[in-house]
Amino acid sequence: MLYFEKRQSVPQRFKVVIPIISLLIGLIIGAIAVAIVGINPLDVYGGILSNAFGSWYAFSETLVAATPLILITAGLIVVFKMNIWNIGAYGQYIMGAIFSSYFALFASNGLSKPIMLSVMVTASMVGGAIWALIPTLLKIFWEVNEVITTLLLNYIALYILKFLMYGPWKNPTSYGFPLSKTFPQNAILPILFNGTRLTIGIIFALIAVLIIWFLIKKSKFGYEIRVIGDNPLAARYAGISVNRDIIIGMAISGALAGLAGMTEVSGIVHYLQVKIGADYGYTAIIVAWIAYLDPLVTILASTLFGGLASGGYSLQITMRVSYGIVGLIESITLFSLVGAQIFLNYKLRWKNGSS
């Protein structure tokens, strides 16, 4: 009989070995699925790999996709460590995009680029933070579960975006497409390397990671969120203002998701539209787990998923395989990565029927 036995402690090397093995298993299962559909899995994987990491341009596209993931994940880590389940990065991202777009579309006259971009960055962070604070206050004052409220606010954010795109902010010359006018030049993030779409957004992301790393590992606030996450009663006993820390954490988390929305519209899309890659908000939740809530590991994990997304996207164009196949592989790998975490806390053992 096979059974699970609880580990007394988790050896450090397991934290590296287990994800790698489970990634491989996920890829193998994905390969079988692809083969069943009648496509050569080696072609698909080779394609994804070369489209994600095969050239400088391909890699820059991977980083483009990784940028919002890194930003959102860095923020989520802060609240996840307190066992606060912010599922609302999706909506906070959209609000960040909307808030910054407002200034790009309606208040850009005569401002220099640095000032304009600073205004947009600030606006996006405020927008995301507000969207995160609504469920936080509901939780603190009326004990409403944040999983439900953050999720519901995602839909509300999406409907606000749709309303703006089909209504007041719609570009009159877009032939009925739900898009805004293109942003003026001073509202567009500068490109980092010519010939790529990589903007200084990636720098924002790396700075954010460093700040969050410092916050968690070195600051007093980081100590407090550790205690809150492990035992909220002990935290209160120790005199920690639990609610204040939750509010700060959610504000940070929302602000970074909002900033991710800004880097996307101002850096990549250059106008507001209904499809602005808000799914990053959900992927980031999984990335945060796979990165063991460690801000530095987040960079690696986000790049991996950025590669899968951008590589898969290009594959669809170059090899004419449906994006559904890529989505399938992505979900299978995610599933095996998340599922394999059980091996961190348990080991599988074999035992004869009698004992």
Next chain:
Amino acid sequence: MVEIALETRNITKIFPETVANKDISFKLKKGEIHALLGENGAGKTTLMNILYGIYMPTSGEIFINDQKVIIRSPLDAIKLGIGMIHQHFMLVETLSVLENIILGLKEYGFVINKKTVKEKLKEIESLYSLQTDPNVKVWQTTVGEQQRIEIIKVLFRGANILILDEPTAVLTPQETQSLFKILKKMKDDGKSIIFITHKLEEVMQIADIITVLRRGKVVKTLPKYKTTKSELAQLMVGEAQDCNYLRKKRETNEIILSINKLIVYSDKGTKSLKGIDLDVKRGEILGIAGISGNGQKELVQTIAGLKKVAEGKIIFNGLDITNKHPRFISRLGINYIPADRLAMGVAPNLSGIDNAIMRRYYRFPLSKNGVMNYIKALAYTKMMAKAYKIKLDNPFAPIKLLSGGNMQKLILAREILENPKLLIASYPTRGLDIASTQFFRQKLIEIANKGKAVILLSEDLDEILSLSDRIAVMYEGSIVGILKAEKADKNTIGLMMTGAST
């Protein structure tokens, strides 16, 4: 010849930093109560966890009824007829007593036949004269009742070998006596019992045979009739102990804490404090006696700022601290040792360091401008462990890996090192070995001697009587009387605790 129910041969358990058990050979006979003694961290709980399948031994063998067995999980242990009642209870508070008892039992199926279960329950209850109401929820029961539920649960699973890890630490003397009655009955039925305690009187009362552990090794196994309390104490620590506390006459009438008409509601909306009036004087130890659940916990938690005051006032050193933030209150010099160390006293998965600095992490030199100095934190933790003899082999390891007594010592040390003006100590010596109990009692007395004040909560009336200057007795959310220690005796207090006289 008497049959051996359980035997271990050369059990060794090595943790990364600690050899918790070394070559332990131990025999448990049928129909025997075997007491296991030893200082905090001697390895008692570890050995029991091995027998119950929570840990696998590094080496060594276990025999049950002369058959070699390998116990990989509590499920294996239960199948072999071993039942364990842990140092910290493992009941699900929101479930009913009945649901807790059958939790995890496969043979009762998905749809539970409450009738057969209740019948079997009745059988067990009448056999051991255990009384419970199977339909109440566990959170509504007292600690003593919860322990009875744990025992019934174990018996329900058909255990022949019963392990009790410090079962009496949380019980009143009366509850202890009724537990002993049950244990004796089980013994007469041929069941075997391993019993861990730090209280030598209990050993002399209930045990047939005694094994003493020291630093993971068996020092000696000897029958009770051949030994004495002082010999046992000597075996445990390797030296004799004396029990004279250094007390000073501390006459002062200066009031440090004054509580007026305090009314507090419980989480469930009932009144848990019904208008308390109480003064604490500088230089005194004020004992609070009462059967658990009569408002003592609520009273001290309210003083510490952890419960909301509905009506009334708390004045500390002339300052109104009613409904102030816990941090504000602790910075004024009120420190609180909570009754339940795992629920409130520590963050179990965080390191020894993180737990040791809980009271001062926000102050210089442990932090400055919002930045922590973990090097200073480590030094502080090491100093604490050394000064208070806490067995903390790896300060970076999760605190939950400490032995129960060592965790308690860390909490005590952490609060005492804050140099409190008023120390509220709930059950401070719960789970401490004899030497540590004396050490910390002495500390409480020193605090009072220095002109500060101590509020002492304890279910152990002997502890309250030997340390306190005055004793307040609580019953159903009110203080039913305050006695001077020299005029108090166990009987009067015991009667007052049950509300019999005022």
